[in-house]
Amino acid sequence: MGHLYDIFVGTIFIAGTVALSLAVYLTARWFTRKAPPDRHPEMAGAMVMRIGALHGLILALVFAQEMAGYQRLETHTATEASAIADVYNDAARYDPVALMPLQQTMVSYTREIIESEWPSLGRDEGLSAEAWLQWERAYAMALDLEPANARQTSLRDHMIAQLHAIATARNLRDADGSGSVFVLFWFAALSGVVLIALGYYSHRPEPHNLVLMSLFSAYTGVILFLIYGFSNPYAAPAALSPAPMERLYEQISAPSQ
Incomplete structure (x- = not known):
């Protein structure tokens, strides 16, 4: 179902961008039907080229920003999982009997992230209070x-130190995972689609012209879909799986079962 939803949302973005471009273009042709616009293709082409360059630059910068945030979140998650594993294993090295509660707390903390915190962040509800409580217990212990x-020291x-690293990684996960694409970006992106389509009003609505415009619009829709997906990496359509946490949980929960 998850992949079907991704395909559905991506199709909406692509089809919507194509439909918007063609609708704007055909509307402009309809308004200029009484005055032949075909005398100005050079000027229209120059305008479209400049607007298209700015439009492409905006999309590229925002896409790069969202992709970088997505990759940072992967790094933060792996760092946090590594720190949890260190605390769990060091507790066994310190005293496997006396610090069994600390190990169990880290198991509960990891489970809370996977089962509750990750979906909560996908709904923009922030970090889990229960996970923070588990961290506080481990830190106090x-x-x-x-x-x-000296060994125990x-x-x-x-x-x-690793518990501090966990807290830092949690805050960074929250910061990088929150939606960062401003409403003004979507206004600028859609304005670019509209203005580029308007700029082609001087070209006749021949089949090959319509196909080329549709291809350009479809690719723009793909980029917009990717930006939309990366803007919230905890939720579909580009949801990032907490794979490092899940692998760790499988390893550390088995001894306690």
């Missing part, structure tokens, strides 16, 4: 440790 030797310090 690490702070209350009283090392008996090193392990305690490393666990505290």
Whole structure:
């Protein structure tokens, strides 16, 4: 169902952009039907070229920004999963019996991220309060440790540092995962589609002209769809899976079952 939904949304973007371009073009032709516009193709072509360059630049910059945020989120998720694994394993090295509650807390924290926090971020509801509570419990346990030797001192310090890294990664996930495409971008993007279509009013609505305009509009629709998808990487159509967390959870939850 997820892939079908992605295809459906992508089709809407592509078909909508093509329909908008052709509708604007044909409307402009209808308004200029009494005065032959075919005398001005050179001027229209120059205008379309300049608007098209600016339009392409805007799309490229926003696409690059959203793609970079998507990739940063992947990095933050992998970093957080690595830090969770370090805390879990260091707790076993410190004292596998006394720190079993700390290990179980990290298991519960990971499960909360996968089952609740990820969908919550997809709905723009922010980070899970329960996940923060689990983190606070683990942090308090690490702070209350009283090392008996240098080995335990090193392990305690490393666990505290990794818990700090988890908190930082959580905040960065929230920042990079929130929708960052402004409404003004969509206004600029659609304005570019409209103005480019208007600029071709001086060309006759011959089949090959309509096909070429449709191809350009369809590609623009693809880019707009990708920008829309990357703008919220926690939700469809370009939802990022918490794969590092899921793999880690499979590993650390098995011993506790």
